[in-house]
Amino acid sequence: MTTLASNGTTKGKDSLRAPSVVVIGAGMSGVAMGAKLKEAGIEDFVILEKGRSIGGTWRENTYPGLTCDVPSHWYQYTFAKNPEWSHLFPTQPEIERYLDETADRLGVTPRIRFGEEVVEAVFEDGKWRVATTKDVYSADFVVSASGVLHHPKTAPLPGLDSFQGALFHSARWDHSVPLEGRRVGVVGTGSTGVQIVSALSKRNVDVTLFQRTAQWVAPLPNPPTGPVLRWALRTFPALNTVFYRTLRVLFGGLFQGVIHPEGIRYKLVNAFCHLHLRTVRDKGLRAKLTPPDKPMCKRTVIHPAFYRAVQRPNVHLVTEGIDRVVDNGIVTKDGQLHELDVLVMATGFDFHAFVRPAKIVGDGGRTLDEAWAESGPRAYRTVAVPGFPNFFFVMGPHSPVGNFSLVGIAEAQAKYIMGWIDRWRTGQFDFAEPRQDVTDAYNAEIKEAVKGTIWVSGCNSWYLGKDGAPELWPWSPWKHERMLSKIAEDEFALTKSGP
Template sequence: MPRDPSVIVIGAGMSGIGLAVKLKHAGITDVTVLEKADDIGGTWRDNTYPGLKCDVPSAFYQFWFDRNPDWSHFFSHGAEIHRYFRDVVDRHRLWPHIHLGTEVTSATFSENRWRVTTADGAVREADFLVSATGVLHRPVVPDIPGRDAFTGAAFHSARWDHSIPLAGKRVGVIGTGSTGMQIVTALAGEVGELTLFQRTPQWVLPIPNWRNGRVTRRLRCSVPGATALEYRLVRAIFGIFVAALIRPGWQRRAVSAACRAYLRTVGDPELRRKLTPDYQPMCKRLVICSGFYRAVQHPDVHLAAEGIERIEPSGVATTDGRHHELDVLVFATGFDSHAYLRPVELTGPDGRTLSQEWAGGARAYRTVALPGFPNFFMLMGPHSPVGNFSLIPVAEVQADYVIAWIQRWRRGEFTAAAPTAEATDTYNAWLRAAMPDTVWTTGCDSWYLGPDGTPEVWPLSPQRHAAMLRQPHTDEFTVV
């Protein structure tokens, strides 16, 4: 008679939803998903800023087990993606498993079970604990002198204040990643004046975001296998980006040439100089946005590339001595990409904590587990394939690995299992040895880099990552 496992999942974003569905499909029904916010959806719930779009094609940014034939554009808008995830929760009847407004603060493994404590003081127990908190979920606002002195409206892009009218206002945007460029592209010509404060220029790849017409949607619905074929086709095309990221070759040269050609569409030589990065394309996460250079050349848009000296009550002072008068200030300054599930504190059976384990930087065993923390797994953990690739198939592969271990538990093959420290060290040494050919080591400062300057990303193809996780590697685990 198989044992009936209980599973607690932290987070009801993309990866948590996908895991919960897969657990139900595997016959594992004692599943509790704890979500700190008041709705599901993760990044697509938190981010609602103007111009928000996914930089992965819609056909590839969806679950394989629940493909949507009705995407409106090649790159989906944020609200549409959030609606898709809510529809997945509805279709697979996940709502009874999801507890909203329930923030996990700590968890301890004792007597072969996880005891999970939430902010309200409640304690829940489970045989397995899975972190599905995502990669980019804790906003970062840089400690700029005078940051709190500004008297206008100020907010992070992931906490957009829609009560603030922008028409006719002087708006400042700090940050030139994907978010900053999408906001500028959307607001150029829609506000009184727009100032983009640039610390580091970014490479931009212009891929048009065409609309999917009625014929396309009808074909997806009526032709058997159409959505599966489209999914595989887009994945294959994205293989060009993957190859460009992990090794030198024609793919890297082609992407670089396309970015440089797009930069040449900026007519003003001085503006083009300010927008030209001093590092290789893709060393930072490549920005995919077909309208940014047109937007930044709009008469009412100003690029401030001199550096911010301080924030003042009425605006921003830059290092060239200028004062930029503003009514609204937006921090498009990204997230803590190294937080993962922190500040949740884990404690293993020997008393060792997650803070101690990650004191020198976040690391994992094969992106999914940690030595000293039995029956604990992570989705989108350290060194997962995140560079300009769809995160959904990555999370699905990791979910399958987790479920395979839970199924062994159901069959009575073990009570508690965690990777050994030796296997984790060997794996991380292998990762480091594979890094030098990747574009992330060519010389730039990016959110991919860990505290020691080593990229915390997967240095090979996602296919290699999937192949690695098809094997349980039970010989690398301490099993009770």
């Protein structure tokens, strides 16, 4: 067992106790948590990462055309602003490089243990025992920063194992497979499927898109930032902060406003999406691309050229349901065989997994699976769960994911968690966990607020939980920041084990 240095002893002249911390995941959330721990002078921590490098979902996903749908200068840490973003919306290689360089520069990388997937974390005898595929760690605090988009989902298509061509999920893209001159099938029409089809349409590739449900597409352009802007941001760092805050207000306010269908912002976006659909000249194709639900009911797909791509002669849209997969392609319910050389499953992720499948065992032997068995994933203010002392989430249940910048959300949550760790250092408590009654009241408030959003207007989205209600934050991202800006100690059960 690897025991981190802390034994509740004091550290230095300030007589602060030195906590030991295990962080699960070295993606965007884990790097944020590591940076905050370093900033506080805490060195006794490790970040356990199942992969071989930093990046999380930006390491796992490398498919053609991958671009973030949140503006570059908003999708960054406030403590590590990057003036060199090449476009309004960042590409996957840029984001992965930004996270890697930030972790290196802030001294987080040496604390990461790569290739160590967490198997279980058990709270026993006043400590967390965290077991990985390689080692066992003992710590005072555990922070789950495993993200929400890291467990790929594959549609259970009959005969999938019989396909003789190249078959892979979009998050496991096989770059050794040649695509030029070949027939490529893409299953899924979310943001991933749209980006893949748009990118492949420009190449010598015959693309067939299998669409179960059409999606609304917002055609926001992705212009280059240009050398003048990059020079200005590099030369005058204060402009970086201005630019960050401007994009935060513009895009954060827009996406928060459009979740309420009675507002003017929603009506404008609704009209914008309908007008964009009219750019599909062929009425038959346009009808196939017309969604049955309202814009924003599902996560908005943002792409400047998908409708142009799907009208190209080498792109074929199939709306008949899939009957089965055969050795040389897909047979749809109308009996037609669509011959394929490559099949890509752009079928998304398990949004409700969080830190699982790792087994998390709290006080008294109750597991996280048991705590969430009836209600689905629930937490206190997106960051903690009753019955799990000194265990916190970055990007936990009901975090403001949607179309907001997850970097800012993670930063606010990491800062909140540091508030509890700082209190532990001064001896105010040994174990802290949120009260069940307060957590229940908070989740009831969310459930009531969600009723007034576009998410409940009638669509089957990956937002929906076991009870059919969206598991999303129904307010603005800055309300979330304000909520986490102060610690309400009376909403927690605090325990001191001794003097």
